[in-house]
Amino acid sequence: MNQLKALIQKYKADMIDFRRDLHQHPELQFEEFRTTEKVAQVLDQLDIPYRKTEPTGLIAELKGGQPGKTVALRADMDALPVQELNEELTYKSLEDGKMHACGHDAHTAMLLTAAKALKEVQAELKGTVRFIFQPSEENAQGAKAMVAQGAVEGVDDVFGIHIWSQLPSGTASCVVGSSFASADIFSVDFKGQGGHGAMPDACVDAAVMVSSFVMNVQAVVSRETNPLDPVVVTVGKMAVGTRFNVIAENARLEGTVRCFSLATRDRVEQALKRFGEQTAAMYGGTATVQYEYGTLPVINDEAPALLAQKIISESFGEGALVQAEPTTGGEDFSYYTEKTSGCFALVGCGNPEKDTEWAHHHGRFNVDEDAMEVGAELYARYAFEYLQQ
Incomplete structure (x- = not known):
């Protein structure tokens, strides 16, 4: 849908600014109070209703102009106890010993930007989009807490994204079957x-x-x-x-x-x-x-994963779709797909020209911010097209 692409481009600068603000103010597991408030402020401006979860995080819902299914989009928000080594960044962490060394700042900014775009096409949505801004992924407790607080009640499908430095910027992957261990x-x-x-x-x-x-x-x-x-x-x-x-x-x-x-x-x-x-x-x-x-293992269901693959190819070109190998890294997104169907995609953010190929959890980790445009559009397109089915 070209309209969504144009809307994501429209909000790209704001998305990058939002991500950089979060990067400067990283918060650890279940301490994401400032991050939660920053997201809430934007949702208030968008007039998208939400409820805060305990102790941090929030769940928002955008009801479309026509009845239909409910699709959930998830982004995690927590940082790591890692010392930032990117001394040259104008937006480097201001918190000693804390850093967004895994890209969750980008995830939050991408999902919020997708919410902005979907709000503008709200009348065309056939159903409901639920936005899950999750705390505490790094210690595998956040998703369980969100599920316990009703994050996937009434949800027909759930979709998540992780920025991935091991894939080139401009590419994305959503394999059928095993994704994370x-x-x-x-x-x-x-x-x-x-x-x-x-x-x-x-x-x-x-x-x-x-x-x-x-x-x-x-x-x-x-x-x-x-x-x-x-x-x-x-x-x-x-x-x-x-x-x-x-x-x-x-x-x-x-x-x-x-x-x-x-x-x-x-x-x-x-x-x-x-x-x-x-x-x-x-x-x-x-x-x-x-x-x-x-x-739990993250096992992507076939139909949702094929939908994500279709969107990647159509939106970003055939060369953008790659098949990433399963990783033995862990992801608590699995607690959502334990309850409902869904899939988890990887969006490449590695770019040697921008020095963004450092491994996740390293003090030099950073993202190619152009990749965030891909992630935000993928979030928005997935929700829109799932509800059109």
Whole structure:
């Protein structure tokens, strides 16, 4: 729809200004009070009704001129505890140790711009567009909180976008099927018997237990899961011992599991518990294994994903549509698609000429702001065309 494209272009400068303001004032998980107020101010100006959620975030609705289905569009708003290293930016973070290092500032600005465009074609909408401005994606708690507060009640379909530095600016992807992996956390506490380092025969060494576990746990991936079903088991943190000549009585490690199948997730969970307990027993100690579910896998439904692909090709050219590989990163958008159909798209923002190819969560991360025009139009077009079906 050319009218939506023209409207997005009309609001592009305001969109960039809004994003830069958020970038200068990043707020961490469930602390997005200023961001929520800034979004609310624009929605007030647009006369789009909304309700605030607890403790932060908001849900707005735009009812079309004709009855129909309800489609939800989601953007996350939180920043990260990362020190910004983009010293040359005129809009660099003003908050020490906090930064929009993942592009959520862009997501918020893009969705708000899509709301502006859809407001201007409100009479032509056949149904309702719900705008979900979500807090706390980075710790995988925000989507659950929004769902609990009614974000997807009565929703027929939900669509989300993530800016993606690994794709060139001007491209976008929305694959059918697996998009993001589940992201879980596990910990193992080993218990031995401490003592003098010169008398190991009188002790049970927790350092040996934890070391053995780390060296052997990858067999969970290589020997206990389907090689055609990707799994990642990473031990990221380990604490053991108190002094150079004291045999450790306690050891603790923490890690993460990523996969695309819930059956595989269950199998890995059980294997980790077995590995931990039996490794400890082998050395005469004990182990307590805790497994905490994080995000579910994001699995794009076929019809919504094909609609998004059609829009990308028609709006931005055949060369704009790419098929990005699934990532074992996590995304709590999965809690929306657990409740209703939907899909999640990636919008490329990498541009070597603008030095915007840094990895997400890096202190040098930034977005090619021209990519935001693609994201905003994709949000708006998806909602409009879904409701026309």
